[in-house]
Amino acid sequence: MKTPTGASAPIADSAESTAPGEPTVPRQATASAEATAPAQAEEPAEATEPAGATEPAEQAEPAEQPEAAGRIDLAEQPEPAEPEAAEQVDSPESTDRADAAEPADSTDPSGPPASADPAEAPAPPESVDLADPRFWQLPAPVRAAAFAELRRRPGPVFFGDRATGRGFHALVRHADVVEASRTPAVFLSGPGVTTPAPARWVRLMFGDSMVNLDDPRHAQLRRIVSRAFTPRLLDRVEEDVRRISTDLVDRIEKERSEDFVTAVAAELPFQVICTMMGIPERSRREVLDLVNRSSEDIGVARPLRRRFRAPGRGLRALARMQGIVAGVGRRRRCRPEEDLISALVTADVDGRRLTGRELGAFFSLLLVAGVETTRNALAHGLHLLTVHPEQRALLLADLDGRLGGAVDEMVRHATPIIQFNRTLAVDHELGGPGGPLLRAGEKVALFYGSANRDEEVFPDPDTFDITRTPNPHLGFGGGGPHYCLGAHLARQEMTALFRELFTRLPEARSVGEPQLVPSSFDHRVRSLRFTF
Ligand code: HEM
DSSP: OOOTTSOOOOSOSOOSSOOTTSOOSOOOOOOOSGGGSOTTSSOOTTOOSOTTOOSOGGGSOGGGSOOSTTSOOSTTOOOOOOOOGGGOTTOTTTTSGGGGSOOSOOSOTTSSOTTOOGGGSOOOOSSOOTTSGGGGGSOHHHHHHHHHHHHHSSSOEEEEETTTTEEEEEEOSHHHHHHHHHOTTTEESTTOSSSSOOOHHHHHHHOOOGGGOOTTHHHHHHHHHGGGGOHHHHHHHHHHHHHHHHHHHHHHHHHTOOBHIIIIITHHHHHHHHHHHTOOHHHHHHHHHHHHHHTTTOOSOSOHHHHHHHHHHHHHHHHHHHHHHHHHHHHHHHSOOSSHHHHHHHOOBTTBOOOHHHHHHHHHHHHHHHHHHHHHHHHHHHHHHHHOHHHHHHHHHTHHHHHHHHHHHHHHHHOSBOEEEEEESSOEETTSTTSOEEOTTOEEEEEHHHHTTOTTTSSSTTSOOTTOSSOOOOTTOSSSTTSOTTHHHHHHHHHHHHHHHHHHOTTOEEOSOOEEEOOSSBOEEEEOBEEO
16 A cells, blocks of 8 residues: 555665664665655654655656665575566656566465475575665565564664664564554554655645554544545445445456456445545546556566656556545535545544645545555455465355455455555553553554565464464564554455355456456555456
8 A cells, every 4th residue: 555645665665784783684774765765754643744854756866876786795695576567657867778568476465385495495594684675675585584583583673774763673573563553652554655755745635544643643634534435334335345246246247357456356345445436437547557556666676766756657646546536526515425535524523624735645544545455455365265276166156154264364364555654652561561662753664565574473373274263463563553544444354255256256366367467565466367
């Protein structure tokens, strides 16, 4: 998921140097400066604006930033190829050498296959640097082994240069991610949960996305938008979700579609959100195109030059998208209908309602948060069931009884969002008095995927087991005020789609490996061939 008011390239592009004296997984260097710099290194508390991110994204001059390549040795892993080009034919940079290549890692990103013997998993690279884009292009089992190694460390490892405050503590254990998520007065979202943090002007212009707010503004906004997600409203949405799922399965049968991502996985959540919001049919194609454009800077695999340029186009797309929804909002304010936009612009919570800009920001957040995550979960889900035929057989033997568990296990195993950041408001000892000291102003990265493989919580964590009970995964966040607002809706969508698909097309399965987009932010599937 990318927050619509900020560039999403997550923790790559990091600071200059290693952290001398830090307890580290051995590593040699990190990449550039911008991205791991805590936005509020000097003034953490109360902050709601990222002081360190005042430059427009497109004005950042990346060409002068040293690229990571050649500056670190990730255990002599061959440099993976740049995978983004296929999607970016209109990009002026698309002739880059690396652009033409396929992703180095087109296997399941979520970890080694269930059948893999952990003893056979490759050892973590000698030099692990989570802040280096190239780490995220390593084969999934290598990354999984690196995280397993990090989880064995006594405390969180700092990546970057702690002396200058550039970098982050990697929270890789279940308990640590839960603690950071549920202690919002200490672990702030306001300075920005993505890296680089959204620029101040972007936030002013496009409105603040609720993921980047702290109380009281977060609570106030969440109270308003939660009205869209009450059980009563979601019951109504359920009918739409079922109807859209049926239409999609009709269509793939008729058109003999081959790519599960474009035909189904991206389409379902997009249509659901547009229907909920009351976006007219005629504007939907344009909106989908804009969503894709506004999020094209996701991923860490492309050269810095391109990552810094992309937000220019992304922001223009965002502006247009917000313009469309603001227009619908104005019309609904005069003539409310039975849709979410009407509810949001007429809602009066704590004496206030959403402004046009807040409405635009929220719609963009829903689209980017709700479409990409669900699309990736659906695609990984189909693939997981394909490569684990015994789990598939189990599911099909009792679809109604096992689908709920299967959906949650897909979210745990695939973990669509890899990480979000928080910034320390005050000094804090992790895990209680005597625990590792995190200093005010420092950043932490909450690695949901790693928490979801925590051996202390999940027996055989790499195994895909649709009957896993309990399954306290953190795929939707670690709890606390920012817990995914759309978790229930996402489960509804996944359940409805797989029920419809397997009831009517029980032979549906993926073909070959998914084409992934290497990223430190999300486990994004670009395409997945399928048959039925
Ligand atoms: C499988 C699908 C999904 C996954 C894996 C997912 C994951 C997440 C995660 C990890 C967070 C951050 C939680 C935190 O910081 O504690 C989040 C927040 C959020 N998600 Fe989702 N999400 C999914 C689907 C959706 C859908 C369908 C919607 C809405 C249509 C949605 C809307 C949101 C919103 C609005 C937030 C921000 C909440 C806040 O800051 O208060 N998500 N999601």
